[in-house]
Amino acid sequence: MFSPSRAASLNLKEPRIYQEIRNFPAQFLASWKIVRDHPKLTPWAPTPGATVYYAAMGGSSLPADLVNDGLGAGPRLEIVRDYRLPAAAGPQDLCIASSYSGNTEETLAALDDALARGCRAISLSHGGQLEAKAAAAGIPHVAIPECIQPRCASGYFFASLVGIFYRLSLIPNPEALLDRLAKHLSGVQDACEARGKALAEALRDRVPIVYGPAEFAGAARIWKIKFNENAKIQSFSNVFPELNHNEMVGFTRLLMKPALIFLESRFMHPRVKRRMDVMEEILGREIPIHRLACGGESPLFEMFEGLAVADYASYHLAQAYGIDPAPVEMVEAFKKKL
Structure with a gap:
């Protein structure tokens, strides 16, 4: 049986992950400001039938479900939790490749696949190979602020996705929504x-x-x-x-x-x-x-x-x-x- 670290050897009175949970509401506007001021995000006019793929695994993939189920605006993301995009993907589509570490092998492979098919692409990470790959390919890269674990960064990823939709001219300005959401959760x-x-x-x-x-x-x-x-x-x-x-x-x-x-x-x-x-x-x-x-x-x-x-x-x-x-x-x- 696999044995995880025991708390007996740790100071768990107020560990880092607890602080991340308490401070979670601040994530929305922090990432919104990064995307709002990003110099390389430009409007996109998708052709009929174009798909927005979101290639991500684990905690980096979770906010896409909330965008699909709760935002009520913008395109529906086709979430790709795999090494390759669906066979129909092509130049008419957008691929958003997301990995908190920037080193998730499935996401890196999916981005390579998207670029090989001629898809427009954007990457999100806290550094790693994904950021380097984006720089080499000349595609926009959105920085995710530092966090203890990807599953604790859902606010950063959610606001980044919503902000990208806005910068691509796919939805109205979401700042007021993100501000209300942050205030609600703080309360x-x-x-x-x-x-x-x-x-x-x-x-x-x-x-x-x-x-x-x-x-x-x-x-x-x-x-x-x-x-x-x-x-x-x-x-x-x-x-x-x-x-x-x-x-x-x-x-x-x-x-x-x-x-x-x-x-x-x-x-x-x-x-x-x-x-x-x-x-x-x-x-x-x-x-x-x-x-x-x-x-x-x-x-x-x-x-x-x-x-x-x-x-x-x-x-x-x-x-x-x-x-x-x-x-x-x-x-x-x-x-x-x-």
Whole structure:
């Protein structure tokens, strides 16, 4: 069994990752200013049928789901979590290659593939080979500010993507939206930590399974990844109503100790709310079910507020297990063996 670093040898009173979680709302405007003032981003007039590919892996890929599910403006990103773009990619398309470290092999290969096909391209990273490759190819490179882990930099990546859309003349100026989002999240930090800490206590020694409406598919996936990477535990996600047609039958015979987390939204279809109610009626006696509703002016605000709760829940769960939430030692060990 792979053994992660133990907290006993660390000072986890206020570790760096905790500070990143607390300071998360500041990320939006920090990256917006970088993109707003970028000298090499110019308008793009896509032809009908053109695709915007977003090539990224791991934590660098997560904000694209939130752009697709929550922004409500601009092109839909086709997320490429692989070494190559789809066969149809060509000169009519744009590829945004994103890697926090700048050294993710799949993303570097995808950018090479995009350039070979004649795609317009933009890169995002905190340095590394991706920045050097962008300079050599003469394509715009957007700097991502320093952060302890890519999964903690979602605000930087989200604002960078939204800012790129604006600089390409694909959406109106998003500064007011980003400012409202940052202020909203700043105002709920203490409440999110309290909710996350209580949730962590309830989840101890259980496998969190995160369910939400279809429009929260990306947010639910990010929740499960935060449990995977911060608390170093198994976690899974799915969406209503699809899970009611198959996955829920798997709870007939329990082979683990699950706890279900339902991500609610006041914008979701009323029948999805009813499905959550009925599922709780059927399973609630055997399986703990935690329902989480968040606030804000739109689903996007609800998603990010919920993810703040997820950050605190996974952080405090790691503390309870005596594990340092920051490193992903198994990932690094795997990469070395490649």
